[in-house]
Amino acid sequence: MKYENYFNYLNKNEQKNGLKILSDFLMNKIWICTGSAIYKKNIIKEHKIFYNQEYSSGEDQHFLMNFLYYSKNISSVNEVLFYYVIHNKGLSTSLNVFDSIIVFKDFCEFLKKEVDINKELKENILSIVSIIKKYKIPYLEIRGYYRIAKMLSWNEYKKLLKKRNLNNKKIKIYKINKYSIFSFFGMILLKYFPKLFYKISNKLKK
Numbered sequence: 001m002k003y004e005n006y007f008n009y010l011n012k013n014e015q016k017n018g019l020k021i022l023s024d025f026l027m028n029k030i031w032i033c034t035g036s037a038i039y040k041k042n043i044i045k046e047h048k049i050f051y052n053q054e055y056s057s058g059e060d061q062h063f064l065m066n067f068l069y070y071s072k073n074i075s076s077v078n079e080v081l082f083y084y085v086i087h088n089k090g091l092s093t094s095l096n097v098f099d100s101i102i103v104f105k106d107f108c109e110f111l112k113k114e115v116d117i118n119k120e121l122k123e124n125i126l127s128i129v130s131i132i133k134k135y136k137i138p139y140l141e142i143r144g145y146y147r148i149a150k151m152l153s154w155n156e157y158k159k160l161l162k163k164r165n166l167n168n169k170k171i172k173i174y175k176i177n178k179y180s181i182f183s184f185f186g187m188i189l190l191k192y193f194p195k196l197f198y199k200i201s202n203k204l205k206k
Contacts, residue, residue, distance in 0.1 A: 002080070007031045009078040018071030019124045025068065026131045028139070034060045036082040043070050058100025065107050069114075097144040098164075104132050104140070135180050142186035149201035157198055161190075 003009075007030050010016060016024075024030045043049070049066045051059045068074070108129050115122050149157060190197040 003031065010074075010076045012078065013075075015073045015075045018068040018074060019121070019128065021071070021074045022065060022068040022128060023131060025064070026128065026136045032064055033082075033084065034063060035084075039067060040071075043067060046070075055103055056099045057096045058103035061100065062103045062107065066110075069111075097147050098141070101137055101140050101144075104136055108132050135183070138180070138183040138187065142183045142190065145190055145197070146186070146201045146204075149198045154195065154198055158194070161194055 007028070008024070009030075021030070021032075025032055044067065047066065047070050049063060049070070052062055053059070055062060111125050111129050115125050118125065145161075148160065152160065186197070189200075
């Protein structure tokens, strides 16, 4: 798939601060992977940013979020210079698809502590926390169920839903827009019509 069909580039010669890019990244307005960017070494060394081996999934996004948080100016080259190959098997498609949610919850806790340290950035930091809670985590949750539906039989899938106690989860209605509509209606469909969600997930392309 082509990047520009799903995401945005920055405007030509435009620079944005790291918090703004982080916000766009979390809202899926832009897409970054660790291999598609050039990083300042001094930022990585000064703030001890590295891949956290305690995470079984999402450690790349943990690295990116921390780097973006500490970055002042970011710009982009508006052309494809990086190609990403998606394999049908591997960590990103295994049954640990929910594990990356832990990364974002941990990053929220980190940001809450940063509010006391960088009080001048309080409003921007709390905005990022809100985006993670209202958009990113619900998106990852529903994406996890979507991906796992392709790996399990219906009976296995039912057991998973019961194990994760889906029926007792409340569906919180936040601002509905093009970035949250997938998560919101997906969760409604999954909670009240799980077999239909399962069938639709298996019919859609991976």
